[in-house]
Amino acid sequence: MKVYKIIFSLVCIVCVGVGFISIKKHKPTPLKFIVPKGWQKPLYDFKKNPLTVEGFELGKKLFYDERLSKDNTISCASCHQQFSAFANYDHNFSHGFNNSFTTRNAPALQNLAWQKEFMWDGGINHLDVQPISPITAENEMAETLENVIDKLKQDTAYQRMFKAAFGNDVINTQRMGKALSQFMLMLVSSNSKYDRVMRGKDSFILPEKLGYEIFQQKCVSCHKEPFFTDFSYRNIGMPLDATLNDIGRMKITGQSTDSLKFKIPSLRNVNITSPYGHDGRFFALSNVFEHYRKNMQPIATTDRLLKNKMPLSNFQIGQLTAFLYTLTDSSFINNPMFAPPANTKSTILHQH
Amino acid sequence: MMLSAFCNAVFAQENTVIKLVHKVGNQPLQLFTEVYTNQWNEPFTVNRFRYYIADLTIEYANGKKSYTYQKPYHLVMEDDTTTKALLLNKSLYKITSIRFLLGIDSVKNTSGVQTDDLDPMKGMFWTWNTGYIYAKLEGQSDSSKAPAHYFSYHVGGYKHVENAAREIILPVTINTSSAIKEIVIEADILKWFYGENDIKIQQEPICHQPGKLALKLADNYKNMFLITEVK
Numbered sequence: 001m002k003v004y005k006i007i008f009s010l011v012c013i014v015c016v017g018v019g020f021i022s023i024k025k026h027k028p029t030p031l032k033f034i035v036p037k038g039w040q041k042p043l044y045d046f047k048k049n050p051l052t053v054e055g056f057e058l059g060k061k062l063f064y065d066e067r068l069s070k071d072n073t074i075s076c077a078s079c080h081q082q083f084s085a086f087a088n089y090d091h092n093f094s095h096g097f098n099n100s101f102t103t104r105n106a107p108a109l110q111n112l113a114w115q116k117e118f119m120w121d122g123g124i125n126h127l128d129v130q131p132i133s134p135i136t137a138e139n140e141m142a143e144t145l146e147n148v149i150d151k152l153k154q155d156t157a158y159q160r161m162f163k164a165a166f167g168n169d170v171i172n173t174q175r176m177g178k179a180l181s182q183f184m185l186m187l188v189s190s191n192s193k194y195d196r197v198m199r200g201k202d203s204f205i206l207p208e209k210l211g212y213e214i215f216q217q218k219c220v221s222c223h224k225e226p227f228f229t230d231f232s233y234r235n236i237g238m239p240l241d242a243t244l245n246d247i248g249r250m251k252i253t254g255q256s257t258d259s260l261k262f263k264i265p266s267l268r269n270v271n272i273t274s275p276y277g278h279d280g281r282f283f284a285l286s287n288v289f290e291h292y293r294k295n296m297q298p299i300a301t302t303d304r305l306l307k308n309k310m311p312l313s314n315f316q317i318g319q320l321t322a323f324l325y326t327l328t329d330s331s332f333i334n335n336p337m338f339a340p341p342a343n344t345k346s347t348i349l350h351q352h
Numbered sequence: 353m354m355l356s357a358f359c360n361a362v363f364a365q366e367n368t369v370i371k372l373v374h375k376v377g378n379q380p381l382q383l384f385t386e387v388y389t390n391q392w393n394e395p396f397t398v399n400r401f402r403y404y405i406a407d408l409t410i411e412y413a414n415g416k417k418s419y420t421y422q423k424p425y426h427l428v429m430e431d432d433t434t435t436k437a438l439l440l441n442k443s444l445y446k447i448t449s450i451r452f453l454l455g456i457d458s459v460k461n462t463s464g465v466q467t468d469d470l471d472p473m474k475g476m477f478w479t480w481n482t483g484y485i486y487a488k489l490e491g492q493s494d495s496s497k498a499p500a501h502y503f504s505y506h507v508g509g510y511k512h513v514e515n516a517a518r519e520i521i522l523p524v525t526i527n528t529s530s531a532i533k534e535i536v537i538e539a540d541i542l543k544w545f546y547g548e549n550d551i552k553i554q555q556e557p558i559c560h561q562p563g564k565l566a567l568k569l570a571d572n573y574k575n576m577f578l579i580t581e582v583k
Contacts (some may be wrong), residue, residue, distance in 0.1 A: 048464070128464035132472055133479040145473040177465035196515040253479050254514075254563045267418050 028052035031182075033113070036190035037199070039040050039226055042113035044127060044185060049178045051185065054165040056340070059183030060162065062176060064340045067151045069141035076131065076180075077340065079106045079140075081332050085269035086110065086187060092280025097142035103244055105280035107265060108273045110189040110332070111227055120262045120278040122233060123252045128177035129185065145173055146150055152176070187338060189268050190226070193326040198226075199292060204326065211323025219267075228267035228327065231316050234303040235260040237296030244279060259301050271328050285324065289317045368532045370408075370438040370450075373580075374401060374430055376541045383430060390545040396503065398541065401430040402476065403487035404469070406517075408452040409462060410444060419444060425456065427469040427476060443531045447524050447582075450535070455517025461510040479568035481561060482522045483508050486516055487573060489542035489544055496557040503553045505544065507569045509562025516566045520576040526582040536581035542575035544569060 031051040035042065051056075062068065066075040079094035079102075080086040087110035088094045093101040093202040104120050118124040124133060134140040135148060152158045153171050163169045165179060196202035204212060215223075224230040233249040240246070240260060249258035262278040276282040282291060296302075314319075332338075374381040376388040376398070387395050405428060408421035422441050431434045460466055463484045476485045485508040496503045509516040522537065545551045549568040559565045 023421070045463075081462070101571070123461050124479075125482040126464045129479070129482055136479055145471075149473065172467055173471050174465040174467050181464075254561075266486075 006130050025154065028054040028167075031056050031186070033185065034188070036188065036195070036226070038115070039190070041069075042183075042185075043116050046185075049128070049181055051182050054161065055179050055182040056186060058158075058161045058165045059179040060338070060343050061158075061183065062180050068135055068143060068148055070143040070147075073097075074141050078133070079134075080109050081340055082335075083272070084108070085189065085329070085333055087269075087273040089272070089288045089325040090274065092275045092283070094140070096137070096139040100139035100142075102137075102139055103246060104172060104278050105275060108239075108269055109184055110187050110266065110268055112187060114227060116231060117263075121249050121252050122263055127181045128174075131177060131180045132173070149176070151171060170175035175209040183338075187332075189329040189332040191331045194323075195226075197326070207319050208326050211319035211321070214320050215323055218310060218312070218316075219320075222264045222303075223267050228270075229264040231264065233258065233261040233263055235262075235299070235301045236292075237298045237302045237306055237309075238277060238279075238281070239297045240292070241279060241281070246279065248278065257301060260299070261301060268327050269329055271325050271330070272333065285321055285332060286317070289320070306308050365480055366531060366533075367441045368440045368442065368444045368535065370440065370535045370537060372428055372436045372438075373536055373538045374436075374541065375538055381430060381541065386417050388542075390542060390553070392495075392550070392552045392554075394493055394544065394545075395494035396491050396495070396553060398430075398489065398491040400488060400490040401541065402417075403428050403539075404452060404456055404476065404484065406448060406453040406456055407478045408438070408450065410447050411449045411451070412444075413446040413448050419447075423469075423474070425466075426470050429476055430516040445531055446528070449523050450537070450579065451518055451519065451521045454520050454570075455508070456484040456510070457517065458510040460484070460513075478508065478561070480505075483510055483562065486570070489541065491556070492551045495552070495554040495560065497554070503557040505559045505569055506561075507559060507573075509566050511562070513561040514567065516562060516570040520574060520577055522577055522579050524579055526579070528582055532582055534581065534583050535579060538578050539576045539578045540578070541576065544573045547572040547575050 001245055023321065029052055031053050033046060034041070063076045066072050067077070068075060072325060079088040079091070081089055081148055083089065088106035092105055093103065094106045096102055107120070112127055112244055115127070118130045119133070120126065124130050132145065133141055136145065149171060152162075158171065159169055162171045162175060164174055193202055197204055221223050222230055222232065222234060235248075238260065249261040252258075265276075270276075270285070274284060276285070276288050282288045289312055292306075292310040294309070296306065298309070379386070379388065379402065381398060384397060384399055384403075387397055390396050392487055405426045408426070409540050410419040412418065419440070419442060421438060423438075426438065427435060456470070460470060465472060470484070472479070476488065477483075485506045487505075487507045489505045491500045491503055493503050494501055498504070525562060548571040551569060551572060556565055559569060
């Protein structure tokens with residue numbers, strides 16, 4: 001009897017021990033971030049927010065969750081649609097809470113790991129804090145952080161997913177920001193025809209090749225490869241819209257020399273991210289070209305490269321357009337990894 | 353359990369407490385209802401008063417290594433009494449000064465979402481131009497031309513030319529022979545309106561961004577603290 005008792009106790013101890021070890025071992029699965037060949041090191045500090053499969057999945061669920069808005073109708077994805085490289089297709093302004101308009105054009109979300117500052121005026125200094133702005137803005141999702149966190153805490157799926165991603169069931173603003181970053185950081189667009197040509201896997205047809213040469217002469221100093229932006233702020237001679245009164249970068253720096261300067265947008269996926277310009281005033285690429293060669297109004301803070309506007313012939317515009325079409329990355333916009341998670345309402349059919 | 357509760361009852365209360373008392377001139381601060389008058393004869397009420405105390409350290413008289421408060425970032429809110437008493441984890445003797453940063457260091461302003469008292473949920477955070485609001489004074493004044501006669505001072509800014517964080521050093525001149533039970537620090541809201549700069553509600557009712565006005569306010573209110581009791 002005694003021997004049995006001892007054996008039983010030993011078995012119990014071993015079982016508990018094994019169980020304890022296996023609980024400790026249950027760590028999230030690391031997710032690899034691949035830097036495309038020839039690209040510089042990302043600026044985002046992955047050490048402070050290591051990518052994991054669980055963190056990414058949580059971020060994706062949050063990105064597509066309309067409960068992040070006040071009346072539970074608007075998600076991040078409402079205005080950042082995958083088929084438009086996560087821009088808001090065909091909308092100069094996005095539609096916010098209670099029939100409101102935003103005052104700027106929603107940018108594409110791509111290659112964010114290499115961005116130092118966010119928004120058209122660069123006012124936001126870290127990707128993790130970026131989502132707080134649209135979530136709380138009255139003319140966007142119009143919700144308070146308290147309410148968002150409360151909604152998440154009440155949802156058993158989120159309780160499970162926060163625990164899986166971060167090791168315990170604490171749900172707070174920081175973790176929400178980190179999870180959303182994990183999803184957004186993975187939005188890397190580096191597989192357009194242009195990229196394949198650069199890797200020697202494809203070749204330009206003649207108009208694309210000529211367009212690339214014109215691009216090298218006229219565009220590349222601001223729309224620098226491989227991101228097709230140098231991330232600087234410049235005034236390209238877009239006259240002030242009196243109803244918006246958007247002074248751009250000056251709003252952040254307070255410097256009059258920054259008046260009407262906006263961040264140079266990336267041209268990756270440009271063909272599928274119309275309209276263009278910080279306020280979406282250009283509905284087609286042809287409007288942008290007309291602006292550069294004819295309509296722009298240079299003022300004191302207009303970039304010196306554009307003081308005499310930008311001469312462009314119809315022929316050059318045709319070739320440039322052909323080249324810009326090669327920046328569309330169909331594998332990015334069709335990647336099922338970024339599509340809405342199962343059992344999420346389709347945001348593509350959204351009524352906004 | 354009983355023993356530890358007993359120990360806490362006996363020893364915990366020995367630990368020094370710093371109490372923050374908010375006043376307007378000589379009057380105690382009473383939110384919403386009380387009408388005060390500033391140096392420029394402008395009547396005003398106070399609806400909200402909040403500020404951050406960071407890295408609070410206390411210097412000893414005998415040159416011992418200074419004491420550092422266990423909570424690096426503490427948000428003081430007039431409408432939450434618990435935030436106005438800092439329970440130190442030690443009993444202090446013979447101190448010469450208390451110092452802290454009235455504001456948040458640039459690292460915390462630039463490294464993503466923070467937790468606890470620095471959670472952006474606390475409403476001390478600019479979402480469109482990232483950065484913490486270090487101090488907030490809101491109220492109403494007949495002198496204000498802003499909507500509904502509000503005045504609203506949100507002071508912050510971490511970038512080099514806009515840095516509104518202020519180092520506060522408060523000398524302790526009151527001598528104590530035994531362990532200190534309580535230190536009272538008074539903060540006088542009237543100091544927001546004058547000192548290094550004249551701030552008139554009529555002229556400047558709103559400060560909602562880093563920059564010149566925020567710096568002017570910070571240079572005024574950095575003088576609002578005074579140690580009135582050490583016992």
